[in-house]
Amino acid sequence: MTRIGGDVVVETLRALGADTVFGLPGQHALGLFEALRRADDVRVLSSRVENNLAFAADGFARARLAADPRGPVPVTPMIVSTGPGALLTLASLQESRAASVPVLGISSQIPVAGLGGGRHGYLHELPDQQASFRDIVKSVHVVRTVSQIPTALREAWTVAATAPYGPVWVEIPQDVLLAPASLPPLREVTATPVPLEPLPELVAEASKLLAAAENPVILAGGGALRSGAHAALPALAEALRAPVVSTFGGKGVFRWDHELSARSWLEDWHTTEFLAGADVLLVLGSGLGELSSNYREFAPRGRVIQVEADLGKLESNYPALGIHADVRLFLRALEVPPRAADGRAEATVADLLARVESRLDSQDLAAERKLVDDIRAAVPEGTQTFWDMTIAAYWAWSAWPPDGAPIHTAQGAGGLGYGLPGALGAAATGSPALAVSGDGGAMYGLAELATAKQHGLDVTWLVIDDGGYGILREYLTGAFGETTATELARPDFVALAESFGVPAVRSTPDSVGADLAKAVRTPGPSVVVLPAVLKMFAPTHLEKR
Template sequence: MTRIGGDLVVETLRALGADTVFGLPGQHALGLFEALRRAPDVRVVSSRVENNLAFAADGFARARLTASPDGPVPVTPMIVSTGPGALLTLASLQESRAASVPVLGISSQIPVAGLGGGRHGYLHELPDQQASFRDVVKSVHVVRTASQIPTALREAWTTAATAPYGPVWVEIPQDVLLAPVALPPLSAVAASPAPLEPLPELVAEAARLLAGASNPVILAGGGALRSGSRAELIALAEALRAPVVSTFGGKGVFPWDHELSARSWAEDWHTTELLADADVLLVLGSGLGELSSNYREFAPRGRVIQVEADLGKLESNYPALGIHADVRLFLRALEVPVRAADGRAEATVSTLLARVESRLDSQDLAVERRLLADLRAAVPDGAQTFWDMTIAAYWAWSAWPPDGAPIHTAQGAGGLGYGLPGALGAAASGVPTLAVSGDGGAMYGLAELATARQHGLDVTWLVIDDGGYGILREYLTDAFGSTTATELARPDFVALAESFGISAVLSTLDTVGADVAKALRRRGPSVVVLPAVLKMFAPTHLG
């Protein structure tokens, strides 16, 4: 057997730690897929559309990060072909970048002679394919010879696994992938991401401010979750007696029912005021962007300490003591005196949650609240959940108790179509998953029912059918009194799923909990369709 460039790619990925590759073949990528065929210890998970393939790779990485926060960073390879195939991954890679998910995108390229711009007449040719990816991923690497393959992949892997995690992109020309290689087989390629340690003087200043605070509050974001800092965060909150608010991206980093957990009602004015009232607000792994700041309504009245692995996010929205560091390493370096529990923080949290509850009670939201409760009761501990950009997901951002059943959403970049392919990727990692989509978002991923069936993945897909883009219907109606282009023709989802050989059921609001629970107990893919029109809770501001 003659080893080719594709073999060198697969050997390098295996040496770096990959055991699963998400791939969709293309003409220029034949050398990669022949190499995967020759590698029985590397699993290939396919897809039907490249953007869904990238979402699946994202879901696989998130599931492994969640299941093993102390393990190696689960950089997840994804292989696509040149031009149209590559470009279809962009929106998905934007989500991975926004949510700090380590995906290694590998694309074939036209032959080396055609690189460098111009129009050479190759199929799928772009004048500068890598330019499309530069501002989406963390780094772009272009290989021109076989000897460059191991180092380029190692550098890309290292970048993806360095805090803040994120997607990277490697391009390898068709002729390099197909050409025989003289390099010996590789088995000892290792990536060593540098730890992002905080500067000790800044840690000391943060400790001084927190020790002197009379009303400290902690806001824990996605960076805290990605760093695996749950134990350290609990210890700090209990030492400071500080309430902890989780951003939507940080859900799960702090125990939902802990006496200091102010949960994640980021779009509630009472929560916004809790953060603003802190004399020292410690922001861990959040850029205090649009959602975390309640659409810029948040206005801190005390000092802000912001710990963030993404240098560009430091003080990008609010003045702060900015500390560029991995959250977990910062928390391990931070030393604060332990305060005696006097009940004030617990009372603050209790009062806040009671106010949130009262606000919801004042609106006609029994259907939505019951649905979330029924779904959470249906999902067993150990399963993971993936949510599309749909009204139920907007509720879940705030209301879903994540302990035992982690939640993953596309709110980083906010694109439609994430739920099913993300869940398929997680299921490929070995965990049962629930995907939740609206009928609008579901149409983005219908082809992946074939993927679920082909690979026998343990995914239950709940499609909430309200006849259109429900959240956009609400936004347009609230803003203009009418809607445009939100009402959608859609298929019979039950019949469609059954045509793929997948078990499906038409549910009701009264039976959906039991239907989802039953589906999750069944091996392989299942679909539950719920015809229901949901609505959002109304934003409420004090005064």
């Protein structure tokens, strides 16, 4: 067969290391999907809606990062068609950008003659499709000839895999994808991201500050997790005798039950004060944004050292010794003299966690705490978990023990609908996956039950049905005493799942642990529906009183 531009795309992706592509066909992308059909060493996973396709690619990349944080950066290709198909991925790519997930978005385009407002009247035509993506992704690349394809994809792959990781966007016109390819078959295309090394003088200053600190504390963020600092971080914490608090995005980089682990209760005032009281706070891979700073209530009283791969986040919220670097490379360069273990740090951690426990005990939250415990107990080791923006997820941000069951949430951008498609992407890696959604978020991804069934993906979906947008109901009622537009009509989720050929069960708060355990251990997709109205713990301003 005559090789075409689409074949060059697929050959380049395979040479760069892709073995799985998430794709949804469209008229302008026919050349790409014909090339994927011809390829016998690239798997194609579809979805029903483009935003869910992009969420699934994000979930695939996160699951591979969690499984092998020191391995090759798992840049994950996602292919869609022009115009409406491309634009539907924007909210999902915003999440990938906020959470530093390496997704390579590839879109077809109208023919070259129409680019930049040349000829008009093409189906799906936009005046400037690139403009929609420039402020969402790390970089945008446009191809106009077949010979440009390998370099454009290599450049995009390199940007996606360079710390901080993130999504990139490549556009290839329809006629380029269908054009005969005169290039020889491609097998040796490589991308080599430049390591983001710290400046030696800044490392030396950080070493001096930490060595002199009497009460050092470490805040480990998503950048520490993405960089694969799982071994270097405990070594530093033990040398410094420094407690470690993990941000919601950094959960899993430091062992949950480690004697120096102060865990992740970032919306708890005791934890906020614990961080603020450090004479030197070492922030690894966090921008100290809204969630990590307890909604801007955090006010450090000591020195802050901030190590961050995203240059724009350095000192964007708090003054600090800002060090632009990959966290793992910074930790490799850092030298601090080890301290004797006198038990003081461990005692402060134990005291903090006891105060958090006492605060929770003082509120009527037994049902919520039991639910998190029941879900965790039902999940076997090695299961990837994906949580939508729902009250159960807000609890999991703080309370979920991630060791052996990594947690992935949409708290980077905060959009609804992430849970199920993210879990489908993770299941495509061969790992069992759990998705947790509220009934509101579940409605965004119901069509993907067909995807789960078609591909036989091992995903268990827990839908917590409280009759509406539960967290927004709490916010509105708390602020104004009443709620508006949060109460939802919804389907019979059990019957609907069964109509897709997916086994489902309606559970209760008493039986949900057993129902989930059975579903998770049954191969293939399954759904557990739990009618329940959950509450959040008391907000920050009440905690301070």
